[in-house]
Amino acid sequence: VLTALSSINGAEGSTVDVSMGMCDAKILYEAIESGASTDQRTILSVLTRRNIEQLRTILHCYEQLYGHHISKFLKQKRHGEFGRTLSSVTRCISYPEKHYAKQLKDMWVKRRLATEPATDLMIRVVVAKSGVNIGEIRSAFSKKSGGTALETAVRTLMSDPDYHTRMVAEVFLKIVKC
Numbered sequence: 001v002l003t004a005l006s007s008i009n010g011a012e013g014s015t016v017d018v019s020m021g022m023c024d025a026k027i028l029y030e031a032i033e034s035g036a037s038t039d040q041r042t043i044l045s046v047l048t049r050r051n052i053e054q055l056r057t058i059l060h061c062y063e064q065l066y067g068h069h070i071s072k073f074l075k076q077k078r079h080g081e082f083g084r085t086l087s088s089v090t091r092c093i094s095y096p097e098k099h100y101a102k103q104l105k106d107m108w109v110k111r112r113l114a115t116e117p118a119t120d121l122m123i124r125v126v127v128a129k130s131g132v133n134i135g136e137i138r139s140a141f142s143k144k145s146g147g148t149a150l151e152t153a154v155r156t157l158m159s160d161p162d163y164h165t166r167m168v169a170e171v172f173l174k175i176v177k178c
Helices: 018-034 040-048 052-066 077-094 096-112 119-128 134-144 150-155 163-177
Strands: none
Touching: 018 040, 018 052, 052 077, 077 096, 096 134, 096 150, 134 150, 150 163
């Protein structure tokens, strides 16, 4: 799934076609919800031929037409690992700030439990945030973490004994403050 989706054109600001978005949303509905099995080929065909802005339009049209986000049905057991993976991807495309906030919140909680290094995730967010407003990530993080500021969570890493973690946290903190 991720290999196929990596070919998506990430160009922001591309023109979108709402009528095509509606048609693609209907095709996705048929491929996901109408049969006993998931039509993976059709789903990947639709998703990999569109740019990121058009994908957001398709997902928005799907939600308008069917009253729920596409990820709701993709998470069902009958769709298996394919569905769970695609559910995460579609939520990230639709709500990137919420996706990054959730990842950061999970990292912060795990870090407090000292079970996982934080640098990889912070680097991923910094590199991959293309087009996502860091202010939106900060706001979504605060909502997901019960009011904790993202800066506060990152500052907890500044005293980490690992030099690499401290340096990444420092860079990340500077980006978050921008």
